[in-house]
Amino acid sequence: MQPLIDCDIHQPNPTQEEWCEYLPEPYRSEVARFGPRIISSGIRFEDGGNRWDLGGERNGRTLRDPEFYSEQLLDTYGHRYAILSGNNGHIAGMPDPDYTAALCTALNNYYLDRWLPRDERFLLTLKIPLQDPAQAVREIERLAGTPRVVAVSVFATANRIAFGERYYWPIYEACQRHNLPLHLHPSTTATIANAAMTPAGQAATYLESHVCMPQFYMAQVASMVLNGVFAKFEQLKVILVEGGICWLPHLLWRMDAEFKGLRHQAPFLKRMPSDYVRDHVRLTTQPIEEPSKAEHLLQMFDMIGADDIVMYASDFPHWDFDEPTKLPRALGETTLRRILHDNAAQFFNLPAVPVTEAAIS
C-alpha cells in the first residue's frame, strides 16, 4: 500500500465538561457559570459540517472517539501519520487575548492528553493566540519539543493584521527556532469576527464563503513574501490547508511581474517572489479542483511544480473529504508518492519509511 501522510484531519472539540478540566481560572469558573464565549458567522453552517455517512456508531464508536478515526480513516487508507487540525477556528476571532490564550492552552493540553496517546499515527498542531504574540510565543516555547507536535496552527482568513506584518514576527522567530512550520487553515467563524469574509465584502452563504477561501491565501502569501517574512526568517516554513492549488500560478506570475517594476518597494528581496514561495510554502490538495477536462488539472500540477510543493490532505471527516485516490493516476508513480507521502515526511521531519515497509509497498 502506498505510504500516506494526511496533512489535515479534524478531531472534535472537547465537550464543555472535558474542556473545563483543562481551563485555568478565572475562566474555568466563568465557563462553568455562564458557558463559553461564543462567536458565530451567522451563515448557514450545517452543510459545511461532517460527512453524513459518518453519523451514529460504528463498532460501538462515534466521531467523538479517537479510535473511530483510527479505524475509519487511518486503517482504511493506510495512513502512516495524520495531522490533527482541530475544529477551533473561532479562537482566531475572539477579542480578548487573555481568554484566547487560556483557551489555546486548554485545547493543547486536552489534545495532548486525550488524543495523541490513543494512536501513534496522530500528530498535533498547536493552537496559539494571535491576539497577543507574546503569549503565543510562550505557548510555543512551552510545548515545542513535545513528541509528535509538528506545527503551529493559525487561522488565515480575514485576520485583522495581514501575516506579513511585523506584529507577527516574534511568532515566526519562535517557529523557526523550534523548526515548527506554520499550519494555516481557513475559518469561517474567525472571518466574520475579524473583517469582511471576502475582499469584496461579507459572504451571505457558506457556499460563497467557501468558494472564496483561496483569496485569503493569495493575500496572506503575498503579504508574507512582499513584506520580507521569508527573507527575514530563512528557515520558516508554511503549509496552506484547504485552499486547493489552482490559484497559485496566477499569484506567482503576478508577484514576479509586478516585482520587476516595483522592486524598490521591497528592496530586501534578493530573489524573485516566486522563489520564496517555492522554498518556504507548501499547499495541500484538498479540496482538489475538478475541471471539466481532467488534463487541465495535470497542467496545473505541472505549472506549480507539484512534485516539490504539494502534499496530500483528506479533511476527514468533513463533507468535502478527498480520498487519496482522488489524485489523478496520470501524475505518475513518483509524483504521487511525493504528494501522498515524501513531501510531507520531509517538510515535517518525520521518520523515513522503514526499508522493509518501503520494499513491500
Place this chain on the structure above:
Amino acid sequence: MSWQKVCMASEVREGTPTMVSLGRREIGILRYGDSFHAVLNFCPHAGAPIARGRVEAIVLGNEPGALPDCDHDRPVLKCPWHHWEFDLTSGASVCPIKPRIKMFPLKVENGDIWIDA
C-alpha cells in the same frame, strides 16, 4: 564598433535624454550627477523607448524591518512603460532575471561625449 563623438557634455541635462542616431540605432545619452551613460533606446521587456524613462539612485534594503537606503554611485534606469529597472553601471536587470539593456562604452574628453558604437 568605433569611437564616435556624439554631443557635448554640457548639452546633456539630468532628467532629459539626449537622443542620437547612429545608422538604424537610436541611442540615449543619460546623465546622473557627473556620470554619463549611453543606452540603446529599446527595452528588452516590451520594446519601449527606455531612454525616456527615469534615472534614479538604486534603492537597497539589506534586511526586512530595517530602513532601506539608496546608492547614488549606482544609478538605475527605469523603463517608462512597466518600470523595469536596469543598473546603469552594467546594463543588467536589478531583479535577478536575465534581460539586460544594451549599453555602449562612453568617455568624456575636452567636454565632448564619445561612445563606442
